[in-house]
Amino acid sequence: MNPLLGAEQAVLGSVLLDPGQLSHLDWLAPDHFYRPVHQALFAALRKLRDDGHPALAEESVPLSWVTDAVAEASTHVFRGLTAVYAHTLISACPRPAHAPVYGRMVLEGAIHRSITEHAIRLHQAARADALQGEVEGALHYADVLTGVLSDLAQRWGTEPRPVAPATPPATVPVTPPPVRAEQVAEDERFLLAVLAEQPKAMDEVVGWLRPGDFADPAHGQLYRCLGALHHRGEPIDRVTLLWEAQRRGLLADGTLSGDQLAAICDGVGPGSAEWLGELVMRSSVTRTAATSARTIRALSENEALTPGRLINHALHALGPLDEVRSRWQAVNGRPAPTPTAPTRSATGPPPAQVHAALARSAPRPASPSSARPGSAPSLAALRPPSRGHG
Template sequence: MPRTPAPNEDDDLDDLPETHPPQPVYYAEQALLGALLLEPHRLADVTGIEPGSFSNHAHGALFAAICDQPAPDPVQHAKDTSWLNAVLAAAREQARGLTASYLHTLIQVCPWPRHASAYARMIEAEHARRTLRAHAERLALTARDVTLPQPIFATFAAADALARCVDDLAARFPPHSGSLPRPPAPPPEDAHDGNDEEVLDEERLLLATATAHPADAEQMRWLTVHDFTHPLHAGLWQCLTALTRRGAAVDPVTVLWEAQQRGLLTAGVEPAHLLGLLAGTAGSPQYWGERILQRAVLRTAQGVGHRIEAFADDPATTPYQLVVGSRRVLADLHALRTRWNHASTSAPSTSPARARASAPPRAGPPRTTAPSASRISR
């Protein structure tokens, strides 16, 4: 049985060492090419694929040559190899490792030439899986690329490209009865996001400025507790929003009391430290809220990419299951995108450099810097 050729196509394909066991699609490609070499008129039954659909470069080059060469007369084709020689010469321009013996091998390993359309469908399905995985990987890489000047918009563009790929799969592979795709393993946690002191400082600054300006915080319904990386910070944001929506008084002490009622004052979270956290204001709630939401969008996009990659890596997942699973995962990112649009079209954010004077706490002079990490136990 021929082996998968290495990227260097200069040697005979039959003589190359085997580095990885061929996947099932490799044999489908061999069967299709064998069918077309033996009975070229079967090309009329082949749809949905092109040379780039093949997982093997030499196979793609050979398919392109078959498509480019005029179909021979069936009677003449049975008598001589002139058409096969022309196909081989054309294919060797792109894959020099192809030989006449390999073409004869392809013909020999083809079970039934009349099944050419079925082989082509297998190749199409596997190419769709690879394409979807490539888009998902690009989304995950874009979301964690810290060098991008506007990462949020680059991430949305990658997500749109992924969604278009899913729509294309849905159009090419009709729905069928069957179970949903198996849930993938949880995506790897981004340790950088969860432990970055800058991230935690931004969450503390939001809580402090929102406590000083509760009217602004009340308008930020686009920010939820799920956008925070630290559980305590998420709980304090819940306390703040609960107070503002009840029309209750909001200051560090009332937030502290609400936190006690919600069971946030556990071991390691001292009231004095929490009061210090809520007193360090700088900038505006809108600015820090947008920063936190942007990180949540990028974090979610990265997780979406990893989950769809996991779907695509499971060979038991059918193309239609890929569509269903990917759309469900993308819905999470779409919901966050909707909230981001609400945030970015609301009142313009104010960066710390242009921050308006923050209202002083009820007791003591106003603070202008965030409390240090040691001020509160995480």
């Protein structure tokens, strides 16, 4: 059985067996369940509790608790939920008292799923912006993802902080969409030509444009050479630029060739380095956003990562985008928004949630029945001592 499916069934089964377990699951929401039928049933059980169902006041849980829950949930789902399936859920619950632990497993699955979904949205927005030469959509969904991570950290009871994974997930480098790749490369070549031919052009971009902003690594290395000449106060032209590239080994290792550099510098017309640099920055923002999104998606699909580590690794993966974004907004005269740390509850996570976390790692004494190989507990043994279906 899928572990997450088993956890969802166990949570619902525990509440069907013992309505009192709902008081330990107030931090769990219906949309934390993966299956729609489970979402509907958990919402129905909470509604019956809030409406004061008679089962809450009785020592023995009446059959109406199950039938009324199924009837209420059936108004929101059209298939998959029957009285037979409700009893299947009851059978899937080993111990009703373990409901908070099962619920925490459900929440863990929901955290992985939510981060995956928002990473996909960020990636889609970044690709759409790259096609249109925009950045606002990618930056908006990056803000949304950051807010989601902070909210999930609070729900899980951990402190959100960027932490680099011990082994970064393998992701394919992001390139501009094919219909834009040539235009991006042309913008980069034009910018480099302007910087090589206009002595004062570097002053317009050197404060905010970085070699890593170039999609073509060779163009980034050539910009690095320009920056070195500018930093040393040496003259910049095609001859000094070629010499600097040679000193850095770019000709020897094949990163650049003399013909490539000549092609970039030949035939350049008048142009604005600042305007061209902004075009390069636009491409850098969307490319970095797409890379961050793919890294976060790869992390979220790793089921071995605990939610706390997943959230912190995802925040770390957004770091490069935050850095590029701050430079982009600075050059456009807009201050970068100051991220607000999520407010932590003075009392910490819900006690039932803490108990569930501890229960997952605390050693348990062997049950007397486990001493007899092959023995299995009866259905009656799964119910709380003071409750049973009447």
